[in-house]
Amino acid sequence: MRESQEKNALVFGNYLYQLLILTTFAGILTAALVMQYAFGELPCPLCLLQRAAMFGICFGIVCDFRGGFSYRNVGLSLLNAVFLLVVSVRQSLLDIYARPGHAYVGSAVFGLHMPVWSVIISVMLLMAYALQLAVLGGDRDLPNVPAGAFPKLKRAGEAVSLYAMALLAINLVSVVLQCGFDQCHTFGYALLHG
Amino acid sequence: MRYGAPGFGDFRRMMVLVFAALLAAFVCGWLHKTAAAIGLLALAFVLAVALFLWEVYSPQYGFAMPWIQVERAAPHAATGEG
Numbered sequence: 001m002r003e004s005q006e007k008n009a010l011v012f013g014n015y016l017y018q019l020l021i022l023t024t025f026a027g028i029l030t031a032a033l034v035m036q037y038a039f040g041e042l043p044c045p046l047c048l049l050q051r052a053a054m055f056g057i058c059f060g061i062v063c064d065f066r067g068g069f070s071y072r073n074v075g076l077s078l079l080n081a082v083f084l085l086v087v088s089v090r091q092s093l094l095d096i097y098a099r100p101g102h103a104y105v106g107s108a109v110f111g112l113h114m115p116v117w118s119v120i121i122s123v124m125l126l127m128a129y130a131l132q133l134a135v136l137g138g139d140r141d142l143p144n145v146p147a148g149a150f151p152k153l154k155r156a157g158e159a160v161s162l163y164a165m166a167l168l169a170i171n172l173v174s175v176v177l178q179c180g181f182d183q184c185h186t187f188g189y190a191l192l193h194g
Numbered sequence: 195m196r197y198g199a200p201g202f203g204d205f206r207r208m209m210v211l212v213f214a215a216l217l218a219a220f221v222c223g224w225l226h227k228t229a230a231a232i233g234l235l236a237l238a239f240v241l242a243v244a245l246f247l248w249e250v251y252s253p254q255y256g257f258a259m260p261w262i263q264v265e266r267a268a269p270h271a272a273t274g275e276g
Contacts, residue, residue, distance in 0.1 A: 045209065045245070045249050046246070046250075048212075048213075049212070049242055049245060049249075052213060052216060052238065053242070055216050055220075056216065056235065056238065056239065056242075059216070059219060059220060059223060059231075059235055062220060062223055062224070063223045063228070063231070066224060066226065067223075067226060067228065076232070079239065080239070083242065083243070083246075086246075087246055093262055094250070096262060097261045097262055099261060161224070164220075165217070165220045165224065168216060168217050168220060169217060171213055172210070172213040172214060175209050175210050176210050179208075179209050179210060180210075181210055182204075182207060182208065183204075183207040184207075184209050
């Protein structure tokens with residue numbers, strides 16, 4: 001009985017952990033849209049790729065809440081976390097040395113620009129997943145308990161998942177407006193100037 | 195800056211394809227069409243990697259970043275130690 005309660009607590013903790021990660025990324029992606037539309041900061045192509053990687057990270061977690069926890073979903077999120085790290089490190093290195101035509105785009109938040117924040121975010125996420133796997137990875141029952149075993153948590157997870165999908169739909173429309181069906185620029189919204 | 199009429203460019207430059215594939219993957223995942231969802235996510239990933247490589251490639255430098263290379267030799271290299 002006690003063992004069963006402990007296992008339940010572990011599985012609940014695992015889904016709660018996923019929900020926290022998903023909510024954090026939904027918050028980050030919301031902040032990016034607010035910066036874009038409230039402060040007029042158009043995202044550069046590499047910035048948009050970093051957003052895409054963050055949505056890819058969310059994808060694995062959304063699948064966890066819809067179809068039950070799976071290590072494959074963790075792998076998909078990790079793959080996108082590594083891509084986020086590669087893109088953000090490359091962008092940080094592109095602009096690290098001030099030269100004509102190259103400067104960090106957008107305004108700094110707490111003194112750091114967006115690509116540097118992306119490096120920090122991706123490293124923190126990789127550490128969070130490493131911690132999750134180290135603490136919970138040995139439990140064979142994790143993939144056997146669907147999120148539906150915790151109805152409130154599942155509803156919360158699906159609500160945030162739908163919010164993330166709505167953000168992605170807004171981003172798709174925004175990309176169409178900014179880039180059209182060609183290369184992206186930060187001069188303005190291509191379709192609105194055409 | 196004025197734009198010409200927006201047209202269709204090289205698919206490797208089309209950010210819209212990455213986001214469209216991602217959204218389709220999310221919708222399929224939501225509808226429990228797992229195989230289609232993972233296939234679309236893989237497509238979005240491949241397109242994103244191709245776009246990234248195209249964005250960072252320079253005809254002048256290739257993938258190198260000469261602006262972060264130091265030109266002075268490290269002190270230990272001059273003495274032949276280490």
